Amino acid sequence: MSVSDTPHYPPELESVSHPVQKDCLGLPVHAQRTPSWPPSPDEDPRLPSFALGEPGSRSLVPGNLPFPALSLEEEEEEEEDEDAAEPEWLRSEEHPSQFFAEAQRLREQRLLLDEEVSVAGRVYGVHRVILAAISSLFRDRLLGGGGPRPPFSLEVSPGGWEAVLTFAYEGVLGPAPQGDVLAAAEALGAPRVKAAAQRTCETAGNVKKPSQAEELRENLRGIELLYRGGVGCDLKLEAGGCQLWVHRAALACGSEFFGAMLLSGMRESQGTEVSLRTISTQDLRLLVSFAYSGVVRARWPGLLRAAQAALQYQSSSCLDLCQKGLARGLSPARCLALFPMAEAPGLERLWSKARHYLLTHLPAVALCPAFPSLPAACLAELLGSDELHMQEEFEAFVAARCWLAANPETQESEAKALLRCVRFGRMSTRELRRVRAAGLLPPLTPDLLHQLMVEADVPGQERRREPDRALVVIGGDGLRPDMALRQPSQAVWWARAFRCGVGLVRTVEWGQLPALPAPGRFRHGAASLAGSELYVCGGQDFYSHSNTLASTLRYKLLGVGRVWQALR
Numbered sequence: 276m277s278v279s280d281t282p283h284y285p286p287e288l289e290s291v292s293h294p295v296q297k298d299c300l301g302l303p304v305h306a307q308r309t310p311s312w313p314p315s316p317d318e319d320p321r322l323p324s325f326a327l328g329e330p331g332s333r334s335l336v337p338g339n340l341p342f343p344a345l346s347l348e349e350e351e352e353e354e355e356d357e358d359a360a361e362p363e364w365l366r367s368e369e370h371p372s373q374f375f376a377e378a379q380r381l382r383e384q385r386l387l388l389d390e391e392v393s394v395a396g397r398v399y400g401v402h403r404v405i406l407a408a409i410s411s412l413f414r415d416r417l418l419g420g421g422g423p424r425p426p427f428s429l430e431v432s433p434g435g436w437e438a439v440l441t442f443a444y445e446g447v448l449g450p451a452p453q454g455d456v457l458a459a460a461e462a463l464g465a466p467r468v469k470a471a472a473q474r475t476c477e478t479a480g481n482v483k484k485p486s487q488a489e490e491l492r493e494n495l496r497g498i499e500l501l502y503r504g505g506v507g508c509d510l511k512l513e514a515g516g517c518q519l520w521v522h523r524a525a526l527a528c529g530s531e532f533f534g535a536m537l538l539s540g541m542r543e544s545q546g547t548e549v550s551l552r553t554i555s556t557q558d559l560r561l562l563v564s565f566a567y568s569g570v571v572r573a574r575w576p577g578l579l580r581a582a583q584a585a586l587q588y589q590s591s592s593c594l595d596l597c598q599k600g601l602a603r604g605l606s607p608a609r610c611l612a613l614f615p616m617a618e619a620p621g622l623e624r625l626w627s628k629a630r631h632y633l634l635t636h637l638p639a640v641a642l643c644p645a646f647p648s649l650p651a652a653c654l655a656e657l658l659g660s661d662e663l664h665m666q667e668e669f670e671a672f673v674a675a676r677c678w679l680a681a682n683p684e685t686q687e688s689e690a691k692a693l694l695r696c697v698r699f700g701r702m703s704t705r706e707l708r709r710v711r712a713a714g715l716l717p718p719l720t721p722d723l724l725h726q727l728m729v730e731a732d733v734p735g736q737e738r739r740r741e742p743d744r745a746l747v748v749i750g751g752d753g754l755r756p757d758m759a760l761r762q763p764s765q766a767v768w769w770a771r772a773f774r775c776g777v778g779l780v781r782t783v784e785w786g787q788l789p790a791l792p793a794p795g796r797f798r799h800g801a802a803s804l805a806g807s808e809l810y811v812c813g814g815q816d817f818y819s820h821s822n823t824l825a826s827t828l829r830y831k832l833l834g835v836g837r838v839w840q841a842l843r
Contacts, residue, residue: 362572367596370529370569371491377528378405379444386538387524389509390416391426394436398426401440402524404507408497409443411464417507435459442468446490448475467493498525499567511548512563515556519563529566532588558584565593575604579612586621598625605632607640611649633657635664641674647681651689654678658696669706671697672713680716690719691727699731746770747788749811752797763795763816767830788830792839796824810842 381387381402388400390413406413416424429436435455438448442465448456453472460469467490474484485493501507501522508520527534537544551559561584565571571581571593582597584590601613602625610629616622633640634657640646657663658671665671675693679685685693702710707728715724746769753764767788791811799814809830815822827842 362574362577363600365571365573365578365596365600367565367569367592368488369595370565370592371495372488373592374495374528374566374569375405375444375446375491377534378402378524381524381527382444387527389524390424392436393426393428394431395433397433399436399440401443404498404501404522404525405443405494406440406463407501407507408494409465409467410439413463414501414506417501429459429462431455431459431462438472439463439465439468442471442490443494446487446494448472495567495569498522502567509547512551512559513548514551514554514559517556517559519559521563526563526566529569530562530588530590532562532590533566535589554588558588561585561593562588562590565590569596571596571600573600575601575609578604582622582625583616586616586619591621594621598622601625602628605629607633607636608643608645610636610640611643611645614649614653630657631662634660634662637663637665637674638670641677646674647678649678651678651682651685651693655693655696658693667706668698668702669709672699672710676713676715679719683716683718687719687723690715691723694724694727695730697727699728747801747803747809749801749809750791750796750799750814753795763797763814765790765793765795767791789839791828792841799824 382400385400388402390401390403390406392399392401403413403417407417432451432455434449434451435457436459438451438456439459441447441449448468448471453475456472457469460466460472471485471490502525505520508522510521510523510526512519512521523537527537536549554562557580561571561581565585569592571578573581578597578600582594582601585594585597601609605628610633613626613629616626618626637657654675658675663671672694675697679690679693699707699710710724710728714721748766748768750764750766753762753766767790768785769788770783770785794816796811796814796816800812802810802812811828811830813826814824816824828839829842830839
């Protein structure tokens with residue numbers, strides 16, 4: 276059975292490794308380095324800087340912002356050719372619903388309300404920018420300037436008004452007679468509300484109705500258009516000489532960072548201007564742009580920068596979006612660039628994918644110029660993992676040797692600990708000859724390598740590479756030269772590694788698991804439901820139309836051994 280396959284990434288997403296020198300044995304040799312991590316993508320001098328005005332240039336005013344406000348179009352050096360892909364548009368599907376859920380919460384708690392509407396003697400507090408996204412009446416009032424105003428009266432039915440209010444905040448019409456909704460939509464200048472009310476009476480088979488998520492997305496786009504046009508912006512943000520005019524309520528709904536700042540009751544939550552001294556211009560534009568649109572447009576280095584900003588300034592939906600984009604474009608060099616962020620809270624899922632990529636592409640990773648900067652503890656963890664995928668164990672030695680050659684300041688005890696992670700005991704005779712021929716570069720002595728190879732040559736001490744996902748063959752129809760002697764098999768085998776030969780030749784390295792309890796079985800079903808547990812259901816143990824086994828076996832780790840258990 277095939278439990279799972281190792282994921283492969285499209286070739287267009289793979290970055291091209293820089294050529295490296297090779298020694299007389301054909302092994303890669305990295306240049307020696309000083310013990311410091313290379314510049315992050317945010318500091319990499321190869322990347323063009325973000326297009327900003329010179330200090331002291333004229334401030335941005337409402338209405339003159341390009342869209343999207345953030346367009347990170349940095350390119351990696353190897354992608355700067357005529358076939359390089361355009362920056363990718365990444366859109367968060369969850370952001371609109373999160374935006375309006377927060378808007379509804381603020382309205383229920385009467386926070387940041389800037390408009391009061393009187394309908395049939397009852398006063399409703401609302402956010403003017405939310406209503407302006409669907410209503411021309413409120414858009415005109417937004418154009419009149421910000422700040423609190425006296426309540427104004429609407430001559431519509433309460434049911435029709437509440438239906439419109441529900442549409443603005445939730446993307447669906449509230450329960451009300453259609454006539455009342457149409458009258459309210461006409462009075463408020465809300466064509467989308469009118470269209471939604473008319474669709475409720477039309478045959479479902481003839482008209483495709485937008486979903487609630489689609490309606491919320493359109494509502495958010497209406498707010499975004501107000502921002503782009505500088506309509507009704509009531510708050511000026513300044514960072515690094517750049518000024519952005521925004522809507523206070525919209526920014527609080529679209530960004531946890533700004534929401535906490537504007538609702539804290541501190542000085543920043545008062546007045547019409549906020550000076551941000553701890554945030555860069557790039558990060559400010561990212562957060563504001565994403566708050567209004569739920570979109571990031573960037574190549575991979577730009578996504579890395581955006582993820583760092585989203586992590587630092589608590590934009591969870593932006594961080595989630597960036598992680599998805601980063602995980603789709605992994606390559607050896609990019610995984611190494613992610614390492615400084617490996618232990619950051621909130622990036623565990625991304626680092627898990629990057630770590631899996633490193634485990635399945637270590638030979639290619641070892642060719643990257645940044646590979647020698649990988650901390651020794653991290654490389655040791657990769658080399659010591661049972662999940663490391665390689666065609667030959669010799670490749671693990673090559674990776675360790677390259678790292679040690681580029682880090683001559685490594686102490687002998689540290690080098691020994693790193694080389695012990697290479698499993699010399701599973702090497703073939705041919706591989707061991709290659710290891711002896713390659714040796715170690717000074718200042719490490721040949722005796723160190725000889726000692727480790729002798730230690731590993733102990734029967735029964737060979738540690739196998741056992742990937743977390745593998746092809747498993749369970750039982751089956753055991754064939755013999757004499758067909759009269761065939762019988763169901765009890766053997767269980769799993770594929771440790773797949774080796775490529777000449778042409779279409781493929782060799783599979785098989786490992787054996789504990790045999791099935793008697794009798795063997797064939798024509799059975801098997802499934803891996805969770806972790807290391809493997810279930811074998813039904814099957815036959817004899818060649819008869821009626822001889823079917825009504826049993827299920829479970830293979831799992833139990834104590835210090837691995838056994839099959841019969842489930843009754």
